Amino acid sequence: MTLTNATPAADPTGATAGSTARERREAKSRRRRNVRAMIVTTLVVVLVLAGGGLAWYAMSEADELAAQNAAARQLLSASDGKVAEETTRVSLSAEIADVDSFLAEPVLNRITTGTADASESLGAATGAVQASMVEFARDEVTTARKSLETAESRARKVYEATEGKGVDDVVRAPLQEALTTAAAVDDAANHSLAGTDLAALEQAALDLSTNRSVVSLATETVSDAQDAITCPAPDQTWDPDSGKIPSSALSPIPWAPTHFVRTDVLDGLIELDAAYRKAFGEHLTINSSYRSYESQASIYDPSSPIAAPPGCSNHGMGLAVDIGGGVETFDTEQYNWLKAHAQDYGWVHPAFAEPNGRVPEPWHWESVLARAGLVNGA
Numbered sequence: 157m158t159l160t161n162a163t164p165a166a167d168p169t170g171a172t173a174g175s176t177a178r179e180r181r182e183a184k185s186r187r188r189r190n191v192r193a194m195i196v197t198t199l200v201v202v203l204v205l206a207g208g209g210l211a212w213y214a215m216s217e218a219d220e221l222a223a224q225n226a227a228a229r230q231l232l233s234a235s236d237g238k239v240a241e242e243t244t245r246v247s248l249s250a251e252i253a254d255v256d257s258f259l260a261e262p263v264l265n266r267i268t269t270g271t272a273d274a275s276e277s278l279g280a281a282t283g284a285v286q287a288s289m290v291e292f293a294r295d296e297v298t299t300a301r302k303s304l305e306t307a308e309s310r311a312r313k314v315y316e317a318t319e320g321k322g323v324d325d326v327v328r329a330p331l332q333e334a335l336t337t338a339a340a341v342d343d344a345a346n347h348s349l350a351g352t353d354l355a356a357l358e359q360a361a362l363d364l365s366t367n368r369s370v371v372s373l374a375t376e377t378v379s380d381a382q383d384a385i386t387c388p389a390p391d392q393t394w395d396p397d398s399g400k401i402p403s404s405a406l407s408p409i410p411w412a413p414t415h416f417v418r419t420d421v422l423d424g425l426i427e428l429d430a431a432y433r434k435a436f437g438e439h440l441t442i443n444s445s446y447r448s449y450e451s452q453a454s455i456y457d458p459s460s461p462i463a464a465p466p467g468c469s470n471h472g473m474g475l476a477v478d479i480g481g482g483v484e485t486f487d488t489e490q491y492n493w494l495k496a497h498a499q500d501y502g503w504v505h506p507a508f509a510e511p512n513g514r515v516p517e518p519w520h521w522e523s524v525l526a527r528a529g530l531v532n533g534a
Contacts, residue, residue: 217271218259224275225255228282240291244284251281286354293357297345300364307368308338310396311375317396317467318378322385331374338367387468389461391508398472399449406446406474415445418474421523424502425477431501435493441481443519447471461515475526484519486511491518499524 232248239245258266258274315331345360383394406416410426417425429440447455452466463469470476482490498504502524509517 218266221255221271221275221278222259224278225252225259228252228255228278231282231285235285235289238292239285239288240295241288244281244288248281248285251278290352290354290357293354293361294349296361297349297357297364300361300368301342301345304338304342304364304368304371307371307375308335311335311371313396314375314379314382318382321382323378323381327381328378331371331378334367334371334374338371341367383468386465389464389468389508389514391506391514392464392468394467395473396467398467398469399447399452401446401472401474409442409445409477411439412442412445415442415477416474417445417477418523418525421475421502421525424523428498428501428503431497432490432493436490438481440479441483442477443480443484444471444478445476446474462517470522470526473526475523477521478517478519479521480519483521486516486518494521 228248229252232245232252235245255274255278258269258271261269311331312335315328315335318328341363345364348356348360351357379394379396383392386394401418405419407419407422409415409417409422411429432440447469449466449472452463452469452472455463456465457463458465464471466472478484479494482488483494485491494503495505498521503521504524505518506513506520506522506526508514509520
């Protein structure tokens with residue numbers, strides 16, 4: 157026996173058994189529209205999510221580039237006057253301006269372009285400035301070391317020259333301590349030159365400069381103490397080099413070759429002589445010039461103000477000459493001519509040797525360098 161009451165299969169169009177062909181077509185059309193709407197909605201969601209991700213990524217990169225640009229701007233300010241090549245700062249300034257312009261562009265432009273190139277260029281310009289700052293700091297350390305070396309050289313000379321000459325050891329001790337400290341500072345500075353640590357180099361330059369000041373001050377303190385003992389007159393200044401100028405720093409006077417002055421003042425003396433010879437038809441008569449320490453000591457008489465104590469004379473510095481030929485007397489034509497013209501050539505008659513000075517000496521003339529406070533006295 158065959159069963160006939162089985163449930164009919166469902167119509168895939170969604171139409172009921174009794175529906176018309178038209179109803180079935182409308183149901184199928186609705187179903188297609190729903191599928192299309194779902195697809196469009198899915199695509200929109202995907203695009204929105206993707207676009208948001210890109211926008212987030214672009215904003216994140218922009219933030220990183222802005223932070224890099226801010227650091228570059230700080231470096232530009234901090235490097236002012238501290239670079240070996242100013243062109244590196246000019247380039248960095250241009251890169252900063254380019255990044256500012258880039259960050260002001262719309263997000264879509266930044267997404268299209270990307271920040272990699274701008275970041276790389278800015279990084280290269282920043283690195284160039286940093287390297288130039290290191291080079292500048294190295295130069296500063298080298299210069300400061302040379303300056304300290306010069307101060308140390310004079311300090312050692314003063315320290316040695318004052319030993320056993322009456323200056324209290326309490327006064328001399330700080331100078332020795334300053335020299336010891338300076339040696340350590342110089343060694344540390346030399347070590348810093350082997351590296352590229354900018355902060356270490358800048359600190360080394362500062363330490364060198366500070367210690368140079370300490371050494372110089374301690375040197376002058378000892379020198380002043382010795383001056384007070386050795387050079388009694390206020391217009392005299394003790395100098396450890398007086399009478400000990402190396403021959404390499406002295407030159408013979410051409411028309412009086414047995415007499416010497418310091419090489420750096422000879423040209424002025426030659427020019428003065430030429431003008432004098434044009435006026436009087438003869439050379440300046442040179443009776444005395446540079447004197448060694450021993451020579452100054454041999455003519456020094458504590459009971460007479462005529463010759464300064466050894467160590468206190470400009471003759472010992474190669475900066476003074478005694479002139480005759482009429483100049484050795486006040487108010488002569490020759491003397492008055494020198495008074496009127498000598499300074500034009502870098503030579504003067506010092507106040508202490510004037511008619512109303514401490515030691516009236518019409519014959520004593522000095523280079524203007526002596527008036528710069530190097531040493532004074534007959």
